[in-house]
Amino acid sequence: xxxxxxxxxxxxxxxxxxxxxxxxxxxxxxxxxxxxxxxxxxxxxxxxxxxxxxxxxxxxxxxxxxxxxxxxxxxxxxxxxxxxxxxxxxxxxxxxxxxxxxxxxxxxxxxxxxxxxxxxxxxxxxxxxxxxxxxxxxxxxxxxxxxxxxxxxxxxxxxxxxxxxxxxxxxxxxxxxxxxxxxxxxxxxxxxxxxxxxxxxxxxxxxxxxxxxxxxxxxxxxxxxxxxxxxxxxxxxxxxxxxxxxxxxxxxxxxxxxxxxxxxxxxxxxxxx
Amino acid sequence: xxxxxxxxxxxxxxxxxxxxxxxxxxxxxxxxxxxxxxxxxxxxxxxxxxxxxxxxxxxxxxxxxxxxxxxxxxxxxxxxxxxxxxxxxxxxxxxxxxxxxxxxxxxxxxxxxxxxxxxxxxxxxxxxxxxxxxxxxxxxxxxxxxxxxxxxxxxxxxxxxxxxxxxxxxxxxxxxxxxxxxxxxxxxxxxxxxxxxxxxxxxxxxxxxxxxxxxxxxxxxxxxxxxxxxxxxxxxxxxxxxxxxxxxxxxxxxxxxxxxxxxxxxxxxxxxxxxxxxxxxxxxxxxxxxxxxxxxxxxxxxxxxxxxxxxxxxxxxxxx
Numbered sequence: 001x002x003x004x005x006x007x008x009x010x011x012x013x014x015x016x017x018x019x020x021x022x023x024x025x026x027x028x029x030x031x032x033x034x035x036x037x038x039x040x041x042x043x044x045x046x047x048x049x050x051x052x053x054x055x056x057x058x059x060x061x062x063x064x065x066x067x068x069x070x071x072x073x074x075x076x077x078x079x080x081x082x083x084x085x086x087x088x089x090x091x092x093x094x095x096x097x098x099x100x101x102x103x104x105x106x107x108x109x110x111x112x113x114x115x116x117x118x119x120x121x122x123x124x125x126x127x128x129x130x131x132x133x134x135x136x137x138x139x140x141x142x143x144x145x146x147x148x149x150x151x152x153x154x155x156x157x158x159x160x161x162x163x164x165x166x167x168x169x170x171x172x173x174x175x176x177x178x179x180x181x182x183x184x185x186x187x188x189x190x191x192x193x194x195x196x197x198x199x200x201x202x203x204x205x206x207x208x209x210x211x212x213x214x215x216x217x218x219x220x221x222x223x224x225x226x227x228x229x230x231x232x233x234x235x236x237x238x239x240x241x242x243x244x245x246x247x248x249x250x251x252x253x254x255x256x257x258x259x260x261x262x263x264x265x266x267x268x269x270x271x272x273x
Numbered sequence: 274x275x276x277x278x279x280x281x282x283x284x285x286x287x288x289x290x291x292x293x294x295x296x297x298x299x300x301x302x303x304x305x306x307x308x309x310x311x312x313x314x315x316x317x318x319x320x321x322x323x324x325x326x327x328x329x330x331x332x333x334x335x336x337x338x339x340x341x342x343x344x345x346x347x348x349x350x351x352x353x354x355x356x357x358x359x360x361x362x363x364x365x366x367x368x369x370x371x372x373x374x375x376x377x378x379x380x381x382x383x384x385x386x387x388x389x390x391x392x393x394x395x396x397x398x399x400x401x402x403x404x405x406x407x408x409x410x411x412x413x414x415x416x417x418x419x420x421x422x423x424x425x426x427x428x429x430x431x432x433x434x435x436x437x438x439x440x441x442x443x444x445x446x447x448x449x450x451x452x453x454x455x456x457x458x459x460x461x462x463x464x465x466x467x468x469x470x471x472x473x474x475x476x477x478x479x480x481x482x483x484x485x486x487x488x489x490x491x492x493x494x495x496x497x498x499x500x501x502x503x504x505x506x507x508x509x510x511x512x513x514x515x516x517x518x519x520x521x522x523x524x525x526x527x528x529x530x531x532x533x534x535x536x537x538x539x540x541x542x543x544x545x546x547x548x549x550x551x552x553x554x555x556x557x558x559x560x561x562x563x564x565x566x567x568x569x570x571x572x573x574x575x576x577x578x579x580x581x582x583x584x585x586x587x588x589x590x591x592x593x
Contacts, residue, residue, distance in 0.1 A: 052485050076491025083489070087482040090536065102479050103491030110474060110539050156490070 001064045003028050003192055004049070004160060008058030011048045017056065018044045020216045026160070026194060031186045033207030034196045035227075037237055041216045042196040043084070046162045049194070050081045062160075076103035080153035084164040084196075086145055093140075093148050094133040097123055100155030123154035127181060143174030150181065161185070163195035167202060175199075179206045204228060204251045212236060228252035320456050321448045325557050326550035327460040328448065328512040329522050330467070333549025335508040336523035337530075337541055338470055341477040342501050343407055349524035350509035353395060353414030355388045357421030359513040362387020364428045364440045380443070381455055381514040388510030391417060392503065405498045407484075445570035446517030448557050459515040463508065467546055470504050473497055477538040519572050521579040522549050532586060552579070 002025040009022040019041045026032060034042045047053050049060060051067060060067045062078055070078075080100070089096060100123065101116040112120075124130045127147045132140065137148060146166060153161055166182065167175040183206055185191045197203035203210055204224035212220040212227055214236045220227050230243050233254065240262060242255040335350035350356070366383035395417065399410040425444075429437050476497040479487040488494050509523070526549045527541070534544045556574040563569060 047485075050489055052488050072488065072493045073491040076489065081489040083485065087486055089482060095537070099479060099482070099490060102475055105475060110471075 005061045009055050010057035011055045018216050029190045031193045031208045033203040033210045035203050036213035040213045046164050073103045079160045080156040080158040082149045082153050082163040086149050089137045092134050096137050097151045097155050100152040120155045123151040127151040143170050146178055160192045165196050200254045225252050324448050324456050325554040327463045328516045329549040329553025330546040331463045331508040331512040332523035333526035333545040335505040337527040337545045338501050338505040354391050354418035355506050355509045356513045356518050357418040358387040358391030359384035360425050361421045363443050364425050367436050367439045368432045385514035392506040443517050446519040446572045448516055459511050462511050466504050466508050474538040474542055521575040525579040525583045
């Protein structure tokens, strides 16, 4: 039984189909990246897995149980989401992280117990934000805020973590900090991760496997080196690219070419021929 | 907070067109019925205080819930047209002299029915396909509010002078309610609704981040939205039916509590309830003492005092 199984999934907004015939499985300890051009349905996939929008056809099963019979509270204990547009909030970091405990509160429990405080504390330690705990969230930089959002997701103590472009708008320092953290969580806690990625090189560097989506369908599902060949990339993104290997990690690495450079590319290819 | 409430109630008990010092209150208690002080306190002032607590608390609570639900600091219990509906119900009642037939109860009852009708209408218009669209709800509420106030004006322009006087008097709002059963029903209903809303304080905290985020945190968003909307509407409906339209409590008190006490709904809800009660009791005390033995409409005091204090608080705290 897979941790998460998506089968024959169609979904969309107001009758317009965005995703079509999506099939994949996710096991415990997986680290999957979802790539694809803008508007191909990557975010929609996360939204349907987190039950923000209902599927039109097909289904999703969490440990063998269909998601539509899982109550919201139960779902939030298994799957937590780090969305792309973090809410602006005047809460302090600690208060915000404690909101992640919401699904764990029992029926007539209104205030956090020692256990909840402990879980929030652990989440802040894992993400290295304990020293910010009394700062208001809206006074923090983009990179720090992303860590706070991940901490809140961890406070939910989930089995699966969904992230929507966790490195968007971050400088390279924070890109690496955030992604190293995610990989560490994946390795050390066995947390399954599904994240939407825009940066193909980061996706290849950090994700074990990639799902490439094009126009609402899965075009390819596999290891980065299987997915990254220039034909697929050029067809999906309609952009010419050059693929090399990172000399240290030996992971595929994509280089972009400007209009001017493309002249050089043709010249170089001709030389090779 | 509760201490403040007790003080406000005590002050309000003592002050009036006939002053009764605090020690005389206890004296009159032991004297029992019959004395003048006893009847002033138990027949006139105490009912007003209880009603003030219930109505002020209900309005502030409805304000907190709606502002949290819509994530809009300008929403208040009257924004959604609930008060308009109540005013319409009451004006129709006055014009058609319905209140003469079955008994005294019908004036608040017709107000409450008017409010219920609006809640029902709004709910039906907006709760399509099982999902409550908050933005549409807000706009429709404002429109319904305009329509009903225009209808009230139409009724007023067509009615005779004494009826018009009655409608205006009711719309201005007052805690002068001689009928004990109405006070009791209002107070009990408000306490029940306070309890219901408190069950949703965590949902309100999560909803503060947006509906999608709340859903990620395991809040059954659609169900919570519906229950909270109906709870807030009923709170507004009960208070308007019992005391007419007393403005400003529902708008300003939640902001005050948010600035000075907490933004956390687990504290914000009960604190606003108490603060609303205190504020209205004090305003009512002022309203009936400044030009005693005449009485000002309490809405005048809540507006001037509330608005002035609020601007002062904003300038001092620089929160926005």
